[in-house]
Amino acid sequence: MTEVISVRFRGGCKSYYFDPKDLHIAAGEHVIVETAAGTEFVTCCEGNHQVPDQSVIQPLRAVVRLATENDERINQRNRQREKEAFGICEKKISAHGLEMKLIRVESNFEGSKIIFFFTAEGRVDFRELVKDLAGVFRSRIELRQVGVRDEAKMIGGLGICGRPLCCSQFLEEFLPVSIKMAKTQNLSLNPTKISGTCGRLMCCLKYEQNAYEDAVKRMPKNDSFVLTPDGPGNVTAVDLLRQEMKVRLDESPESPKSYKNAEVVVLRNGKGSREGIEIPKERPARLLRPEEETAEEERFVFDYAPRPLAGLDAAESEEEPKRQGRQRQRRRRGSQRPPRQEGRESREGRPSRVEGEVVKVERISVKASGDLTAEKKAAADRKARGGGAPRKGGEGRPPKAAEPPAERKPEGGTPHRRHRPRRRRSGGSPSEG
Numbered sequence: 001m002t003e004v005i006s007v008r009f010r011g012g013c014k015s016y017y018f019d020p021k022d023l024h025i026a027a028g029e030h031v032i033v034e035t036a037a038g039t040e041f042v043t044c045c046e047g048n049h050q051v052p053d054q055s056v057i058q059p060l061r062a063v064v065r066l067a068t069e070n071d072e073r074i075n076q077r078n079r080q081r082e083k084e085a086f087g088i089c090e091k092k093i094s095a096h097g098l099e100m101k102l103i104r105v106e107s108n109f110e111g112s113k114i115i116f117f118f119t120a121e122g123r124v125d126f127r128e129l130v131k132d133l134a135g136v137f138r139s140r141i142e143l144r145q146v147g148v149r150d151e152a153k154m155i156g157g158l159g160i161c162g163r164p165l166c167c168s169q170f171l172e173e174f175l176p177v178s179i180k181m182a183k184t185q186n187l188s189l190n191p192t193k194i195s196g197t198c199g200r201l202m203c204c205l206k207y208e209q210n211a212y213e214d215a216v217k218r219m220p221k222n223d224s225f226v227l228t229p230d231g232p233g234n235v236t237a238v239d240l241l242r243q244e245m246k247v248r249l250d251e252s253p254e255s256p257k258s259y260k261n262a263e264v265v266v267l268r269n270g271k272g273s274r275e276g277i278e279i280p281k282e283r284p285a286r287l288l289r290p291e292e293e294t295a296e297e298e299r300f301v302f303d304y305a306p307r308p309l310a311g312l313d314a315a316e317s318e319e320e321p322k323r324q325g326r327q328r329q330r331r332r333r334g335s336q337r338p339p340r341q342e343g344r345e346s347r348e349g350r351p352s353r354v355e356g357e358v359v360k361v362e363r364i365s366v367k368a369s370g371d372l373t374a375e376k377k378a379a380a381d382r383k384a385r386g387g388g389a390p391r392k393g394g395e396g397r398p399p400k401a402a403e404p405p406a407e408r409k410p411e412g413g414t415p416h417r418r419h420r421p422r423r424r425r426s427g428g429s430p431s432e433g
Contacts, residue, residue: 001053002052004018004020005018005048017057018062023063026044031063033062034061034064038113040109071109088133092132098129103119103146103155113139114133116144118143118144118145149200152168157197159197177205219245220238220264226245226264227283228259229283232267243260267279
């Protein structure tokens with residue numbers, strides 16, 4: 001076993017082992033380590049611990065010292081220098097007309113080298129740009145072209161799940177991801193749904209791939225010929241996570257039914273013909289669903305002894321449940337409307353009718369009013385003749401005698417009178433002719 005500490009460099013998720021050299025270093029402390037590119041300011045992510053010898057790559061580099069206040073000030077000055085170099089480099093790129101996108105600038109702890117990371121669609125001739133940057137910073141200049149996945153790792157951001165990007169949080173290296181993984185997991189092949197911020201397939205497709213591959217081996221494929229508790233049929237859909245499948249039965253093909261994997265016997269896996277396949281007479285047993293198990297449990301009633309309530313003696317604790325039960329019955333009866341008792345007076349103060357009592361019904365004669373339309377017409381005729389409208393109570397001046405109608409001679413030559421019925425006033429005696 002070898003005693004080491006684990007450190008992480010800025011902008012990286014991978015940890016590296018270093019020899020602590022009899023120093024006790026806790027997680028979160030800053031240390032100065034020696035690398036192939038010179039001294040670096042790093043953060044300890046795991047303190048002194050033992051690891052197997054085969055997991056250590058020899059030669060194991062040692063920790064130079066714990067970071068001091070002066071080292072902290074140098075590190076802050078380097079961060080400020082990186083911000084200034086980023087703006088200057090962008091101006092130089094625009095001046096040279098290069099098709100490249102600057103991503104990040106890093107400076108080593110000693111300040112002797114500055115690294116510029118950029119992305120581009122193709123190869124870029126940046127030799128003149130390096131000369132201009134070297135003349136400005138008087139340091140060693142290095143330009144590195146990275147891909148879109150490295151760009152997302154350096155910049156960071158939030159994924160469609162709402163959490164920070166995996167590559168910028170904990171992934172030590174990028175995992176190979178293929179479109180076959182999305183097909184195995186029954187995901188939509190829409191590029192906008194299975195692609196990350198970088199535009200490539202999401203790294204999280206790799207996380208559950210092993211579990212899906214194991215489930216595929218245990219579940220039948222689509223269009224498989226299976227035997228269910230309800231009879232034979234063909235598989236139409238498979239849910240790998242729930243270990244369920246939908247089967248279109250031969251007896252009722254219009255409505256597929258869902259079955260667990262343990263309820264199905266596979267007679268033919270995948271597409272093919274049914275010729276030569278013998279269907280067993282004994283059907284597999286049906287499993288109880290969670291809701292059915294709950295219904296079975298509700299059928300049983302268990303007796304239990306109530307525990308005595310706190311603060312009451314044995315006699316009172318036995319009487320307390322009965323008292324509470326009587327209160328619940330009173331509240332239940334009070335919520336319902338009580339039936340009206342016989343012989344009880346109503347709200348108006350009149351006694352209610354007792355069953356069997358004979359009720360005397362008095363008939364009231366009602367005088368029917370005349371036709372309102374005829375009265376209005378008669379009033380209009382009287383007004384035209386000058387009689388005026390009658391006053392209240394039937395009082396008013398008597399109407400003029402009706403003039404006899406003009407005689408009309410028929411074709412035979414004999415005159416006759418036209419019959420006109422007399423009109424009556426409402427509320428008064430009939431007028432005399």
